[in-house]
Amino acid sequence: MIRQIILITFICTLSLSTFSAKLTGSQPLTELVKQLGAGINISLFEHNWSTPQQIWQEDYLTKLKKIKKAHFKTVRFPIAFDMFLQPNSTNLMPEILLKMQEIYTNCKALNLNLVFTYHYGKLTDYNSFSEQEKVSWIWKQVQRKFTGEGYE
Helix, strand or coil, rough: HHHHHHHHHHHHCHHHHHHHHCCCCCCCCCHHHHHHEEECCCCCCCCCCCHHHHHHHCHHHHHHHHHHHCCCCCEEECHHHHHECCCCCEEEEEHHHHHHHHHHHHHHHHEEEEEEEEECCEEEEEEECHHHHHHHHHHHHHHHCCCCCCCC
C-alpha cells in the first residue's frame, strides 16, 4: 500500500512534463489525463540488464520522432535510477541528468509531453522508511536539474 501511495505521489507531483500540467485541489484527476492525452512508454533507461554506457548509445530521438508522427501527445520514460548512481553514493551520475535534459529538450521541440518515472527501485513494504530518504534525494536531484522549467 505504501508503495502505491509513493508511486502516485511521484507521478502526480514530481513528474516532469514539457508543459505545465498542474493539478489543483479542486481539479479532478481526469483533467490531468485530458491534458496529457494519448501516451506511450519508451523502454530504455530501465534496462537493468544493460550497462549505463550501452544505454547512452541508444537512439531515442528516432523513437521520439516516430511517436510524434503516430500522433501521441505524451511519452513516459521509466528510469531505473539505481543503475545511474555514483559508486557508493546516492548521488546521480552527471550523465543521467544530462541525458534527461537532452530528452526533455527534444520532447519540447517535438511538442511532446514527457513524464519521467522512478523504476525498479528497491522500495518495498518492508523497507519503505529506510529507502524513502534515498528515493526522495534522487528526485530532489532531478528537480534541481529542471528548476526554471516550471517544476520548482
